Amino acid sequence: MKKFFISFLATLAGIWFSLLLAIFGIFIVAAAAIAHSAGSSTVDIKDNSILRIDLSGSILDRQPKIDFMSIIKEEDKGITILSDITGSIEAASTDDRIKGIVINCSGSAAGLAQRSAIIESLHKFKQTAPDKWIYAYGDSYTQGDYYIASAADSLFINPIGSVDVRGLSATTLFFHKFLEKIGVDVQVVKVGTYKSAVEPFILDNMSEPSREQQQLYLDNIWETINSTIAESRGVDVAKVNEWADNFIFTKDPKEYIDARIVDALVYRHEFDQKLADLTGHDKIKDIDYVSVADYAKTADISTVGNGKGAEIAILYACGDITDESGNGIVAADMVPEILDLAENDDIDALIMYVNSPGGSAFASEQIWEALQQFKKLTGKPFYVSMSDYAASGGYYISCGADKIFAQPVTLTGSIGIFGMIPNAHRLLSDKLGINTGTVKTNANGNFPSIMDPMTPAEASAMQAYVERGYDLFTKRCAEGRHISQDSIKKIGEGRVWDGREALRIGLVDELGGLDAAIAAMAKQLNVESYTISTYPNPKQKWYASIIEAAGSDIKAAIVRNELGEMSSLYETLERVKGMSTLQCRMDFVDVTL
Incomplete structure (x- = not known):
């Protein structure tokens, strides 16, 4: 009995000690989160300062939610916000x-439309x-x-550096043979000849329609990039193509000067001394740099003029479109946000910034309807500004806008719908030796099931379901674009278009980025001064981030402990379970620049 009590007390002491450590850890995290969210609100900008744009790390459309684990790991330090860059450039002018x-230039990660927005700001600055x-x-x-840097007055490079210009490419991975080997069949129902998002699961190679659409938009996007670089560097487009075709990254940098690829070969300290001379300093260490993040805090980039002419709301819709959960566009959160904006008497207009490849068809419809309610209830103008992607569901939520702006490099359209139901019968039965027995009251009582293939009746019902969804999608587009539904279906078929082609066929109204959309909105409102307000608010209570992360960490720990090596399968199934049946989603296209 004595040993029992000693063991019991020792266990209690261990639990209390662990609890104290956990509480102490939470306080440390809380302090870090509070310090991070507070930041520095005042920045001393001296005369002859230089605005420094560091192209490194990730460029995001807007400030993400507070993630206390990222704060602790300092993973958020490599993030730059696009509006900080463009707003700071304009204010600095x-x-x-x-x-x-x-x-x-140190190797940034950004989308094509994001880079184009920075270039436009640099041209306006000049x-x-x-x-x-x-x-x-x-x-x-x-x-x-280099695409961004070409807009500079002068380009400098390390004497043993390199410039990479090679054109564009997009690569698709096909999993059909792999799925065949493990005994999984993917049953697809879709509408749209060009709806290629399902191809990696049912084909071994790219279909001709998919290759056709990709070749067209890649050629058009490259033409935009090529001509932008050529004009900035004072050469013709044929010369830039020559650079791309001749592996210029392997050439002696001395050849870059004659080719007008760069203007001078200098080491970093020589470049820094040049900047010191330009700003009236004898020593490099005396140069006054200001980062875009710091400058954005003090330059009030959200205000034009005195800001009192109007208030324009920017609603950010970025990421995958889901019904009730996720880190992208969550309909359960976005719809109330839109309806709240409809009741906000302080705002005079709404611009939705879209950067999304789509997702749930159901969620897309809910967001579309909420935006229609905004227009109906307020009578206020509503524009859309498309970024890198506004395709499939991303176009669905955009099509009802009074005016749509897209960059030439934007990927949009992809008006089509699909559904995928995996059949793992062969995997379970033939590979793993697992059989099932099902009892049901009705013929379709267990549909959909990953254990058995669809019957002809089930496949027919699902196809009709998808076609009805496609009919609604094209109807929404026809209403929004004020053209016939038949015309929309002709340019639909799940086909992805670049911004220039989208303008030609009537899917968008003007080419330009968010700045162009804001300028056009101010003109419609007949104001020269205005204030920009952004939604949803990315800020949150510091403890909400801790509780959210702690909850997910605890759940993950339990799953890993109970399931062991099978936990990865559980996590995959959880992600699949979160997807709705019908998807308005373009195929994953990572255009390598």
Whole structure:
């Protein structure tokens, strides 16, 4: 009995000690989160300062939610917000304290439309402030960074650096043979000849319609990028194609000068000394740099003029479209947000910024309807600004706008619907030796099931279901674009279009980024001064992030402990379970720049 009590007390002490450690850890995390969210609100900007744009890490459309684990690991330090970059560039053009802009190229991760938005801001800067300069430097330039850097007045590179210009590509992985080997059949129902999102699961190679659409939009996007670089560097497009076709990253950097790829070969300290000279300093260490993140805090980039003419709301719709959960566009959250905006008397107009490849057809319809309610209840103008993607469900939620803006490099359209039901009967029975026995009251009592293939009746019912969804999708597009449903179906078929083609066929109204949409909205409102407000609010209580992460961590720990090696299968099934039956989603296309 004595040993029992000693063991019992020792266990209690261990539990209390662990609990104290956990509480202490939470306080540390809370302090880190509070400090992170508070940040520095004041930035001292001196005369002859240089606005520094660091092209490194990830460029995001907007500030993400607080993630306390990322804060602890300092993973969020490599993130730059697109609006901070573009807003700071515009503000710097009229700020006498800013002497010029330097672009440090270190390999950033960004979408094509995001890069185009930065280039547009740099061109506007040069027009507004012709007496100021833009310089770019890189030890080596990735193609994406070079695309942006080409807008600079002068490009500098390390004497043993390289420039990568090679054109565009998009690669699709096909899993059909793998699924065959493990005994899984993917049953597909879809509408749209070009709806290629299902192809990786049912084909071994790219279909001709898929290849046709990809070739067209890649050629058009490359033409945009090519002509932008050529115009900025003072060469013709044939010359840029020559760079792309001749492995210029392998060439001696000395050849870059004559080819007008760059303007000078200098080491970093030599470039820094040049900046010191331009800003009136003898020593490099005396240069006054200001980052876009710091400058955005003090420049009030959300206000034009005195800001009192109007308030324009920017609603960010970024990521996969889901019904009730996820990190992207969640209908259960987005719909109330839109309806709240409809009741907000302070705002005068709404612009929805869309960067989404689509997702749930049901969720897309709910968001579309909420936006229609906004228009009906308020009578206020509603525009859409498309970023890298606004395809399938991303186009569904956009089609009802009064005016749609897209970048030439935007991927949009993909008006089509599909559903996929895996059949794992062969995997379970032939590979794993698992058989099932089912009792049901009606013929379709266990439909859909991953244990058995669809019957002809089930397949026919699902096809009719998908076609009804497609009919509704095309009807919404026809109503929004004020053209016949038959015309929409002709340009639909699940086909993905680039922004230029989308303008030609009537899916969008104008080419341009968010700045262009805001300028057009201000013109419609007949105001020269306005304030931008952004929604949804990414800020949250610090403890909400901790509780959310702690809950998921605890659940994950239990799953891993109970299921062991099978936990990965459980996590995969959980993700699949979160997907709705009908999907308005374009195929995953990662255009390599």
